[in-house]
Each structure stands twice: as structure tokens, then as C-alpha cells.
Amino acid sequence: MTSRPDLLQGLADARARRVGGALGRRTRTVGRDVAAPVSLFVDGRRLLDFASNDYLALARDAAVVDALAGAARRTGVGAGAAHLLGGHREEHAALEEALAAWTGRSRALLFSTGYMANLGVLQALLAPAEPTARTTPALCVQDKLNHACLIDGARLAGCELKRYPHADVEAARRQFGTRPGAAAMLATDGVFSMDGDIAPLRALAALCAEEQALLMVDDAHGLGVLGPRGAGSLAESGLDETAAPVLMATLGKALGVAGAFVAGSASLIDGLVQFARPYIYTTAMPPALAAACLAAVGIARDDGERRQRLLLNIERFRAGAAARGLPLLPSRTAIQPLLVGDSVAALQAAQTLEAAGFFVPAIRPPTVPEGSARLRVTLSAAHVEADIDGLLAALSRCLPRSGAAS
């Protein structure tokens, strides 16, 4: 018998290489307290949290917590089954209706996570309907900085994936040109998760209209933050269901809960129900979470003052960082990365900040491109001016002034 390579040893070797290159990751166990806004506790020490995607402070909002607890008391915890097998409750249906109305779409469909939603949509639309049929593979054109799950979804679908340099609409056009006549989709983050900038959505929609390609936008970081009534980046750009037929967004970021949805036409949603495997073959999200999401949607939609506080915090951070010459990236969203470049330097800066009482993660390759390690600061409506000023002072002690970051 020939000997086989040892898979566990291969994994251990890869890990050793990664950790050696200052690219290792570790899970931190943190504590939280609903009474302590924007704080987390590590080994008993309180840190100010500048890492959370809970932009509207809904994860600890009393009305959202009460909705969760109340629904759990009424209906129990788990859904008990998949949506198609008796797990789809009134709470799910009410949430889907509210999400469709909020985003100005005909229908919405819940998924348990954003990762699964993207896998499901791309596989349902791009995988050959009958695996044996001899059809040419569909084309999926994507921004190079798209979230990992959009990339993985295209790979899972077995389509042809072509990526274009970040936000470069003409480069996207050239990618379509490589496969004229092929069924095609363009998928992009609405707000880029590690950069905070917004995709050129109107230009991409116009390109898709010219190319007869389907536009899909992942608005995980835009929903609740951008647009009239927080309806997201597509609403801000005035792109309706015809111009942007596939909208995906998550419920675990600005909405502070968990889960995700896809919104669009009735025919899109009906098709996903039949073919999106991550919808079909998984347990429905706990109905109490859906009830909590519904409460969060109501606040995110109607509490403009909360969104205004977030926007003021973003402005204060940017103005202070610019005044101190910190290496800001062009973002007007809650994601405000500071470019460091070198992974070791980014990690050291994060450790210095933590010692000073601020939790800001260092984001390193492969999450971001080689040589573009950064501190990813995220802001929340619950930060107060002193939190932001304290962070800025700590940042200017541990980061080089901009220009040195190249």
C-alpha cells in the first residue's frame, strides 16, 4: 500500500506558516453587559468597543431584547424544522413582509445567515439547472474586494467567476466583453466591509442594463445606515427592483440580531424557495429572533435621530483623524479603516490600543490584499464624543502620520 499525505499534519503545517507570518488569528472570549454601552470585557478589563457592526446599538436595545424574550416565552426557542417542513412561523412571515416594504421590494426571503443567503442566491441563479445539460457556464462578474461569501457562492455554483479591480466600472465592462452571449450576473458589496466605501451603484446598474446582466447587491453594511429611512445603499442611489433586481442584506449588523434576507420580485423569491439549497436544507432561524428583528427593523426605519447620532460620530471621527494626519480611507459609512500596510505593524498598533483600553481589530491578509493591513474602526450611534476623542488621541500615539502608510 502506498502511503498518503496526512491531512491533519498538512493543516498543522499551514497553520504554523500563517502564525509565523504575523497572520495568525485567534478567538477572543469577551463579555458584554447590556447596561454598559459600547463596552466589552476581556479578562475582567473594560475596553471601549470599536469593532462591532452593531451600528445603531440595537443589539442591546430594550425593545429588541423584550421582543426576543417575549416571543420565546410565547412560542418557545427553536423553529423545530426547516421553513418548508413546518418551521416557517408567523414571526418569519411578518418579518419578511416588513423587510420587503422597507426596502421597496415585492417580496423578501429569510436565510439563517448572510453567508448562506449569498451561497443560496448564487447557486440558484448560476448553477446549471440540470447538471447534465450541456450548457455553457454562466458568467459572474465581481468586484475584487467583495465579501468572501460572494466569492465562495460563485465557486460553489460552478460558474465562471471574473473579478475586476475595486470599483472599476470600465474593467467590469471588459469582463462582460470576454463572454458575449453568456448568461451573466454582476455581484457587488453595496458598502465594502473592510474599506467602508460605497460601490458605484448607479454606474454598475447602467452597465448591467446595457449588458443585459443581472445586478446583485450585498448591502450588509448599508441597511439601516444609508438612504432614506435607513433603507440602504440602493435606496440612497434610487435603484428600484427593476434596476437592481437582487438585494441581499443581513440582520446581524446594523439590525443587531442575526440572519439575513434576499429581496426582489416574486419570481426571484419563488425560484429561491425551489432551488436555494441553503434555504431548503437547514433549520429556520428561531422565530423569537425573527420577532427581535422585526422590532429592530421598526426602530432602524423610524428612529432617524439614532441614525443622525451615528452620522455625527462618523463626521467627528473623520474630522479628528484628518486633523491628526491619520491614514484615513475614503469612507462616509460606519466602517472607518486606518491603513497601516504592514501586518506586524497593524498587529502592534492593535495591541497598543488594547493596552490603552480600546478594542480595534487589525485586519490582515488574506481578508484584505497583501500590503494593505489596517485597523478597522467601526462606529456606533451609542459612542459619545469622549469615546471618539479618546480613541483619536490613542491612535495618534500609535500610528504614523499619513504618507508614512504607503
Ligand SMILES: *Cc1c(COP(=O)(O)O)cnc(C)c1O
Ligand atoms: C457580514 C457579511 C456577510 C455575512 O453575513 P452573516 O450574516 O454574518 O453570515 C455577507 N456579506 C457582507 C458584505 C458582510 O459584511
